[in-house]
Amino acid sequence: MKKQIIAMGGGGFSMEPDNLLLDEYVLAQSGKERPKVCFVPTASGDSIDYTERFYTSMNTLNCEPNHLSLFHHHPGTNDFEEYLLSQDVIYVGGGNTRNMIVLWKEWGIDKILRKAWEQGVVLAGLSAGSICWFEEGVTDSVIPKQLHYMNCLGFLSGSNCPHYDGEADRRPTYHRQLREGLISPGLAADDGVGLHYIGTDLHQIISSRPEAKAYRVTLVEGEVVEEALQPVYLG
Numbered sequence: 001m002k003k004q005i006i007a008m009g010g011g012g013f014s015m016e017p018d019n020l021l022l023d024e025y026v027l028a029q030s031g032k033e034r035p036k037v038c039f040v041p042t043a044s045g046d047s048i049d050y051t052e053r054f055y056t057s058m059n060t061l062n063c064e065p066n067h068l069s070l071f072h073h074h075p076g077t078n079d080f081e082e083y084l085l086s087q088d089v090i091y092v093g094g095g096n097t098r099n100m101i102v103l104w105k106e107w108g109i110d111k112i113l114r115k116a117w118e119q120g121v122v123l124a125g126l127s128a129g130s131i132c133w134f135e136e137g138v139t140d141s142v143i144p145k146q147l148h149y150m151n152c153l154g155f156l157s158g159s160n161c162p163h164y165d166g167e168a169d170r171r172p173t174y175h176r177q178l179r180e181g182l183i184s185p186g187l188a189a190d191d192g193v194g195l196h197y198i199g200t201d202l203h204q205i206i207s208s209r210p211e212a213k214a215y216r217v218t219l220v221e222g223e224v225v226e227e228a229l230q231p232v233y234l235g
Contacts, residue, residue: 001120004029005155005197007130009162009189011208013057014050014093014126020057021208021234022194026089026124027063029196035088039067042103043095043128043141046071050093063089070103081112089122092129096141098150100128110153117155127162130195134160136183138174147173149183156200159186164215166191174217175224185218193231207231 006029012022027035039054041047046069058065068083084090090113092100104110117123123133131137132152136159140147147169149159161174170188177183187195187202192209195202205214214229 001118003117003120003197003199004122005117005133006122006124006194007133007156007160007162007189007197008124008126008192008194009130009164009212009214010126010166010191011193012126013054015191016208017053017057019208020061022192022206023057023091024061025194025196025206025234026091026122027061029122030088032088034062034064036064036066036086037089037091038084038087039065039091039093040109040125040129041067041093041095042070042109043097043100044093045095045099047095048072054091054093070107070109080107080109081115084109084112084116085119085121087116087121089124090116092123092125092132094125094127094129097128097131097137097139097152098141101132101152113153114155123155124194130162130189131160134158134186136186137161138170138177138183149177156197159183160195161186161188161217162191164188164190165212175226178217178219178224179222185216187229188215188217188226190214205229205231207233208235209233210235 190212
């Protein structure tokens with residue numbers, strides 16, 4: 001079965017409720033006429049408002065939305081593995097990446113997500129739900145109000161930086177971390193951009209915003225080299 005991850009720098013229902021192009025693309029990759037899509041809002045502390053916004057948006061699309069909460073258990077999700085492996089799409093929200101990964105490891109969700117990925121469940125997410133799939137990511141969840149690097153799940157190699165155009169400190173911080181050898185080379189994504197991986201290879205870059213881009217960011221002889229990658233605009 002095809003392993004797929006769609007890592008979004010930002011966008012989707014939580015940032016663009018009137019522009020669901022990225023979410024529609026994610027759902028379409030399941031190959032199902034009416035896919036089951038499970039929202040995992042761990043990084044937000046299972047915010048009820050965030051979860052309600054997920055349902056509001058997904059109910060306008062052709063899918064069966066549901067969610068998994070580690071803070072507020074609900075009927076039918078006591079067996080996390082059975083529940084997650086029954087989904088067609090698992091959609092991870094934004095928030096505090098560090099807290100999310102710590103909780104996932106405590107509950108064994110990290111291992112279940114890898115199993116789901118290997119069994120063909122589409123994994124997707126934005127911000128925390130983007131960097132979590134890579135070896136490393138740029139996040140503000142390690143030190144409050146500061147951008148930092150952190151180790152993530154490592155399904156995909158290299159590093160990831162979301163919100164590349166949405167937060168002024170993202171680009172210079174990523175570049176500095178690369179120059180100082182604190183983080184490995186990788187991919188950055190503007191808000192509205194999705195990195196679609198099949199297996200561990202970057203298959204396609206897509207965007208819900210016509211001017212948004214992705215970037216391959218590397219280090220050559222101690223200098224940061226940034227290559228702009230033009231997405232396929234979904235509009």
